Amino acid sequence: MTIEAIQQAFLRQSEDGRPIYRRLAEAIAQQIESGQLAASSKLPTHRALADRLGVTVGTITRAYAETERRGLVEARVGAGTYVCAHNRPGWVFSYPNQTPDECNFGYNIPPAIDRAPILASAIQTLSQHPDLLNHLMLYQDPQGLTAHREAISRWLRTHGVQLDPARMHFTSGAQHAIQLVLSVFCRSGDTLLTEQVAYPGFLGLARQMQMTIKGVEMDAEGLLPDSLETACRQYQPRMLYCTPTLQNPTAATMSRERREAILAICRRHQVLIIEDDVNGLLPAKTPPPLVNLDSEQVIHFGSLSKCLAPGLRLGYIQVPVKHQNRLNTALHHHCLMISPLLSALVCELIHQGDADRVLQQIREDMQLRAKRLENYLGQYQVQYQSPGFHAWLALPDHWRLSDFVAAAEARGVVVKSAELFTPPGSTIYQAVRLAISAPHSHDKLEQGLAILAELLAQAPYPDFPL
Ligand SMILES: Cc1ncc(COP(=O)(O)O)c(C=O)c1O
Structure with missing residues (x-):
């Protein structure tokens, strides 16, 4: 009976390029979710199911392990694999299938990596410290907890980004940082410069806030200094938004010389630079971010979306000293603070070496x-x-x-x-x-x-x- 139900559910799975063990794990999960496989019932032996489905025993082992990882079944030594007895809340299953059919080159997301084990391990460590957990449930300073800022800025330093933990603020990803910067430092009607083609999240937000965007010509290294010079004279922009490393969409990365040339022009024209370093941690070696070269001319932000996981929604921002209070107040107005539970999770992922x-x-x-x-x-x-x-x-x-x-x-x-x-x-x-x-x-x-x-x-x- 059980073996038949699993076989039927397995045959209903579409052959969409997912490995067989994943399709089988999904089939078993669906059977448990729909109640076809009752709590405490025993799954078929590896050999029996392998023979029935015409797959290897190894495939069944991987499928059962995947189902166990999801917390749906448990393997009892010497006794077999059983559907977990506890009732699982419906929301656990409400996420969509994570293995899309189409060849989607649309989203700039990290490659599919199984992060569940490292998240589980970090959560487990945090769960062993009830006092800490209770502390993380309180309102905190908008800037984020000092210990978290110190740990994250220490880690960023090992990747070549020099931010001062006393000045850095957490954000809800880089997109939130862009929104903060535009709302704090710009007004509707302002002109901003950016690369000739730029990240749509910035373009859309600037447009929504009724700012005028002018594109500056680029070559394979990104912004062209001569064109930037001309645009600064012509438009007297409020700011320059740019992505010096792995620019989106051209993949251009500025050399150190180019970065210095861009900084010199902006200093001369008193144009603050918004440095979007969302991709900055990806390469093992890159020229220094602009903020390392002149932290008073640059608003720098980055996030863990590309190098760890977008779902963590943790970003960081540092502005010139004279603007720090304005940023702090704006962050407070926007969202009071970023969840300290998130920054704690990230600190633990860094601490365990998993990041x-x-x-x-x-x-x-x-x-x-x-x-x-x-x-x-x-x-x-x-x-x-x-x-x-x-x-x-x-x-x-x-x-x-x-x-x-x-x-x-x-x-x-x-x-x-x-x-x-x-x-x-x-x-x-x-x-x-x-x-x-x-x-x-x-x-x-x-x-x-x-x-x-x-x-x-x-x-x-x-x-x-x-
Ligand atoms: C250049 C650039 N900036 C910012 C973001 C937004 O990143 P986050 O997920 O950290 O908000 C993206 C996302 O693709 C991006 O490509």
Whole structure:
């Protein structure tokens, strides 16, 4: 009976590229959730289920282990595997399936890594300190707990970012930091400069706050000093927003000389720089962030979204000393504080060495993905720097941007059009951004790249609008 129910649920799982053990684990989870597999019932032996499904015993072992990791079953030594007796609340199951079918190059997210074990371990350590947990449940200073700021800034230093724990504030990710900066330092009607193509989260927010954005020309290193000089004279901007490392979407990284040149121009024109360092920790080696070179000319922020996990929503920001109080007050007005439970979790992940291990895993995975990008699209004009998440693909002349995006989508491949990254009124590049980190597996990545290579090689059927 049980074995039949599991087999039926397994056969209903779509063959979407997930490994067999995951599909089987999902099938068992669904059976437990729907009550088909009752609490305390015994699962079939590994051998019996393997024979029934025509898979190896190893696959059953992995599926049971995955189901156990989710807390649904327990393995009893010498007795077999049993559905857990306790009632699980419905919300535990309300998350969507995390293994999407399509080849989605749309989102700049870290590659899929199993972070559940390290989170579980960090939570378990915290759970052993009830006094600490109770303290974390209180209102705190908007800046965040001193011990947490010290631990995180010490860790950032090991990655080449020099922030002063006495000045740094936590934020709810880098996007929140952008919102804070614009609301504290800018007014509607202000003109801001940014790269010729820039992060849509910044463009959208600035537009919503009725600011004018002017794009500054770029080369393979990012902002061009001469164009910045001209734009500063022409527009007298309030600020410059830029991403010196692994710029989104072009993947450009400024050399140290370029960074110094940009700083010198902004100093001369008294233009504060907003340095978005969200990707800054990804490369093992990069030129120093602008904040290391001049912390009074630079508002610096970063986050753990790319190097650890976006779901943690922990970011950090440091502003010049003279603006510190304004930032503190604004953070208080925005959200009172960032949850200290989150910063505690991050401190523990750092302390156990897991933050560094995840970062290393991300770097290694991105290197493998970069090789696949080179294999499939190496002959085209692609800007990419490992271990960045995204590549910037300039389309061959025979493709129109909107046609290419639509043709890719029709084949199940999602890419992002240059239009999304272009400030209003600027010329739109004939290019797309590919987040090669996003496809769930290397097979999916290859599948998507092969489709894109096929499309790039063929000329679209010309249409003749009347
Ligand atoms: C350049 C840039 N800045 C900021 C963000 C937002 O990051 P967070 O998830 O930390 O809010 C992103 C996210 O993709 C980004 O690419």
